[in-house]
Amino acid sequence: MVGNCLPPVKITGSGRPVLEPNEIECFFLSGVDLLCEDDPTTSFPHLKSGLLILTTHRLLWLPESDASSGGAAGGVPLAAVSHIFSVKKSLRSVFSSPRVRFQVSMSPEGRVAAVGSQSVVVTVVVRGKGDCDAFLAKLWENWRARAWEDAGSGSSNAAATAAAETATPSSSGGIYSSDGTVKMVGVSGILRKEQEMWESTDRSLQDAFQDLNALMSKAKEMVMLAEKMRLKLLSGSNSQTNATNDEEMGSKEEMQDWLLSVGIISPVTKESAGALYHQQLSRQLADFIKVPLEKAGGMINLIDIYCLFNRARGTELISPDDLLQACSLWEKFDVPVVLRKFDSGVMVIQTKSHSDEEVFNNVKMLVMKPDALRAGISASDAARTLGVAPAMAKEHLLSAESKGLLCRDISPDGFRFYINLFAEIDQDDIYLVKDRGIYASWVQANHSHA
Amino acid sequence: MQKLGEFKLPHFFNYPPYFTLQPVRDTREKQIQLWKELILDYCKTQKTFVIALEEEFPLFTNHVIERSLTHEAREAFLSALVSEGRAEWMDKGHRKCLILWHRIQDWADILIQFAKDNGLEDGVVTIEEIRSGTESQGTDLHGIDRTILNRALKLLEQKGKLVVFKGTSTDDEGVKFSV
Numbered sequence: 001m002v003g004n005c006l007p008p009v010k011i012t013g014s015g016r017p018v019l020e021p022n023e024i025e026c027f028f029l030s031g032v033d034l035l036c037e038d039d040p041t042t043s044f045p046h047l048k049s050g051l052l053i054l055t056t057h058r059l060l061w062l063p064e065s066d067a068s069s070g071g072a073a074g075g076v077p078l079a080a081v082s083h084i085f086s087v088k089k090s091l092r093s094v095f096s097s098p099r100v101r102f103q104v105s106m107s108p109e110g111r112v113a114a115v116g117s118q119s120v121v122v123t124v125v126v127r128g129k130g131d132c133d134a135f136l137a138k139l140w141e142n143w144r145a146r147a148w149e150d151a152g153s154g155s156s157n158a159a160a161t162a163a164a165e166t167a168t169p170s171s172s173g174g175i176y177s178s179d180g181t182v183k184m185v186g187v188s189g190i191l192r193k194e195q196e197m198w199e200s201t202d203r204s205l206q207d208a209f210q211d212l213n214a215l216m217s218k219a220k221e222m223v224m225l226a227e228k229m230r231l232k233l234l235s236g237s238n239s240q241t242n243a244t245n246d247e248e249m250g251s252k253e254e255m256q257d258w259l260l261s262v263g264i265i266s267p268v269t270k271e272s273a274g275a276l277y278h279q280q281l282s283r284q285l286a287d288f289i290k291v292p293l294e295k296a297g298g299m300i301n302l303i304d305i306y307c308l309f310n311r312a313r314g315t316e317l318i319s320p321d322d323l324l325q326a327c328s329l330w331e332k333f334d335v336p337v338v339l340r341k342f343d344s345g346v347m348v349i350q351t352k353s354h355s356d357e358e359v360f361n362n363v364k365m366l367v368m369k370p371d372a373l374r375a376g377i378s379a380s381d382a383a384r385t386l387g388v389a390p391a392m393a394k395e396h397l398l399s400a401e402s403k404g405l406l407c408r409d410i411s412p413d414g415f416r417f418y419i420n421l422f423a424e425i426d427q428d429d430i431y432l433v434k435d436r437g438i439y440a441s442w443v444q445a446n447h448s449h450a
Numbered sequence: 451m452q453k454l455g456e457f458k459l460p461h462f463f464n465y466p467p468y469f470t471l472q473p474v475r476d477t478r479e480k481q482i483q484l485w486k487e488l489i490l491d492y493c494k495t496q497k498t499f500v501i502a503l504e505e506e507f508p509l510f511t512n513h514v515i516e517r518s519l520t521h522e523a524r525e526a527f528l529s530a531l532v533s534e535g536r537a538e539w540m541d542k543g544h545r546k547c548l549i550l551w552h553r554i555q556d557w558a559d560i561l562i563q564f565a566k567d568n569g570l571e572d573g574v575v576t577i578e579e580i581r582s583g584t585e586s587q588g589t590d591l592h593g594i595d596r597t598i599l600n601r602a603l604k605l606l607e608q609k610g611k612l613v614v615f616k617g618t619s620t621d622d623e624g625v626k627f628s629v
Contacts, residue, residue, distance in 0.1 A: 376466065407477050409466035411517055418467050422480035430460045430487050443461050 005043045006074030006112055009060050014286035014335040017053060017060050017073065022147070025268065027054040027138045028276045031128020034061050037101075042120050043110035047074070049127060051276070054138055056147035076122070078143050079114040080104045085121075087136060098132035100124040100139065223314070267316040281322060282329040285309060286337055289349060293337065298354035301392060302327070302339075302347040342395045343402070356399065362386055363400045367419045368438070373445040376409055376416035454508050457495055460488065469517035471526055485527040490536060494551040499595035500540070501528065501547045540597075548597060552590065557602035562611065564591055565627045577603075577623045 010018035019025070032052040036044040053060040058075040083103040101123045105116035126132045268280040285305075292308050293300055302323070310317045318326075327339040327349065341347050366385050367377055383393035397417050400406045406417040424439040426432045433443055452459045462468055462484065472478040492498070492509050501507050503524050511518035519527075528547045531537035535553065540546040552560065561580075565571055568585045577599065579585065586592045591599075603625060606612050612627045 401477075402474055404474060404476055407467040407472050407474070407481075408470055409517075410470045411466065416466070418465070420477060421462060421465055421467075422472070422477050422484065425460075425462055425480075425484060427480070427483050427487070430462075430484060430491070431458070433461060439461075442465070446461075446464060 005045055005106075005110055006061075006076060009058075009062070009073040009075040011062070011073055012283070012287045013290075014283040014333060015062070016280070016283040016287055017062065017075075019055065020057055022150070023055050023057045024147075025053055025055050025280075026142060027135055028052070028280065029054075029124075029126055029128065029130040029132075029135055030064065030276055031126070031130070032061070033123075033125040033127060035123055035125070036120050037123040038121050042106075044106075044112075044120055044122065045074070052124065054135065054142060056142050056145065059139070076104060076112055077114060077148065078146075079148050080106075080112050080116070081143055082119055084136075084140060084143060087133070098126045100126070100132060100136050102139070267313045269316050278322065278325045278329055281318065282326040283333065283335070285323070285326050286330060286333070286335040288312060289337055293349065293351055297387060299340075299348050299350040299388070299392065301389060302349060304389075305349055342399065344395065344398060346391065346395055348392065348395070359386070359396050360400050360403065360405055363396060364405060364419070367406065367417065368441070370445045370448070373419065373442050376418040378414060378416050382417075452514065454492070455496070457492055463488075463512060464515050466515055466517055469512065469515075469519055469523070471520065471523040482527055482530045486531055486534070486536070489527065489531065489549065490551045493549045497590075497593055499549055499598060501549060503528070503545055503547070548595065550598065554598070554601050554605055557594075557598060558605045560590055561602055561606060562629060564589060565612075565629055570627050571629045572627060574624055574626045577625065580625070 012018055029052040031049050033049060034045075034047040034052070036042050036046075047061050047063075050064045051062045053062065056078075058077050059081075060073065060075040062073045081102050082105050085101040085103070087098075087100065101121055103119050103121050104112050105114070106118045106120055107113040107116045108118070124135075126135070268277065268284050288309060289300075289305060292305065296304075306320060306323050309323065324347075327347075330338060336352050337349055338352055339347060340350055362385070363382065366372060366382060372381075377397075379394035379397060380390050382397055383390040386393055386396065388396070397406060401408060401417065404420055404423065407420045407422065409416045409418060419438060419442070421439055421442055424434075424437055426434075433440055452463060468481065468484070472481050489501075489509060493501075503521060507524075510524055525544055528537055528539075529544075531549070532539060532547070536550050538548045538550065540548050564580070564586065565573075565575075575583075575585075577596075580591055581594055581596070581599065582592070603612065603614055607614055611629055612625050615624050615626065617623055
């Protein structure tokens with residue numbers, strides 16, 4: 001249990017932490033214990049094997065086993081950190097799990113806070129695989145950047161610079177860090193030389209892309225600007241509802257929608273999440289998808305989501321393969337969405353509560369209209385009525401066909417679907433038309449036309 | 451109701467999916483069943499014995515709704531009749547199909563009935579007389595397909611109900627009943 005000592009962290013439905021404005025995730029470590037090793041009498045809890053997320057503002061700890069249940073997650077504000085100890089290289093440290101230690105201040109009531117009378121030393125024990133040195137370097141970097149101080153004041157762009165820094169690949173802080181004075185010979189020496197060569201290439205690449213980083217920090221400002229405009233529009237429409245006519249309102253709403261879709265402020269990236277990349281991406285996607293899915297009526301094409309998601313991510317684009325992997329990971333988490341593959345191979349994302357029954361009922365109502373009884377419906381007819389994309393409508397029609405609800409008619413005029421009459425016709429007397437039923441209404445619809 | 455010559459067509463003949471081979475198994479089975487019934491019905495009333503797949507067959511095209519069966523569909527429906535013993539392929543390439551709107555056994559029974567009706571229990575009749583003679587007028591035997599007749603005669607010969615004897619040419623073939 002986190003207890004009262006650590007400020008709690010809110011968790012989204014899919015198990016991702018809720019970030020503060022301008023807060024950006026920088027580093028992920030799995031299998032991490034968080035405890036106060038030296039002084040077990042303090043109120044600081046002993047947190048065992050969780051996911052540690054370093055952001056520009058906080059150090060978040062999420063329980064790993066059941067991350068989506070929430071509740072037990074906690075976070076140490078970087079503002080409360082008063083000192084970070086450098087790693088002592090000793091013989092003992094070779095055999096035990098890597099540790100990072102830092103000092104946090106505590107209020108008299110035993111809560112972690114930015115201003116406090118006491119202080120405790122907190123130890124991070126990295127039991128899982130993870131680059132501990134790189135983590136320490138990032139922790140230092142974020143702690144000194146003091147991004148939390150800019151929270152609220154949009155004018156300063158220190159947070160933006162911090163964001164830009166974190167966005168650059170930080171492989172240079174790896175295992176072969178500056179203190180690697182031990183001379184290596186033989187194969188390991190060659191390997192090290194190779195590594196150094198890579199690092200220098202990496203550095204020159206970074207120099208070359210510095211302009212891009214500047215662009216990215218500007219991109220963040222653009223997002224902030226968009227947010228500001230959105231708020232302004234929002235307040236504007238509230239104050240003068242009577243004066244504005246409908247058309248103007250429509251365009252304003254459109255503008256708002258557009259601005260809303262501009263940014264995910266802290267996209268999960270391969271650099272920040274490493275091995276946990278797909279897992280975290282999967283959770284972020286599940287959070288993001290709720291709104292577009294609702295708009296699309298509970299089912300949305302994978303391709304459409306790929307476009308929407310990448311547009312929201314801005315510069316940190318993901319590949320189609322990453323998206324697919326993220327979606328297939330949903331099976332393992334408790335999220336309200338699922339990936340579904342139709343027989344035709346088309347893949348869609350749908351809410352778990354989405355029912356085919358409802359769609360089938362709508363399709364049935366559509367084909368039972370007199371005109372549709374006589375002439376059938378095409379995929380685009382169904383798309384108009386159901387309010388979905390034609391490709392999606394066709395999938396619905398095909399699955400209704402496989403359920404025996406519809407049957408097809410292929411002719412030079414095209415591919416159309418009709419209500420399935422075959423089941424209604426008496427096999428023993430092919431001339432018989434029962435008084436009531438679908439067959440009778442079909443005969444009638446045909447007659448009234450002729 | 452629509453008609454094809456003298457033949458009364460069922461309502462669903464104007465149902466466009468009836469002319470597209472349905473891909474879903476359950477639906478297709480019902481569709482095939484309806485086609486089998488219609489083909490047998492039509493052949494019986496029209497005294498049609500052979501359907502050639504590559505030639506025009508009135509049932510397989512509906513000019514009113516401008517639909518016609520594909521070759522694949524025609525073969526599927528006739529194959530269903532073949533597997534039920536109500537039709538036979540006349541060649542390996544499945545180009546011609548013999549429709550048995552009476553099974554061979556039923557044809558044999560009709561022949562016996564024909565012999566009894568005409569006092570031929572011990573008599574002799576030529577095959578041509580059976581197919582186009584005045585005695586067979588008005589019965590299903592009139593204009594019967596030669597292949598089907600031969601099969602029915604052979605069945606009865608095996609049972610000892612008649613003997614087929616050959617003349618100088620095929621026209622001279624005769625039958626001696628011994629019912």
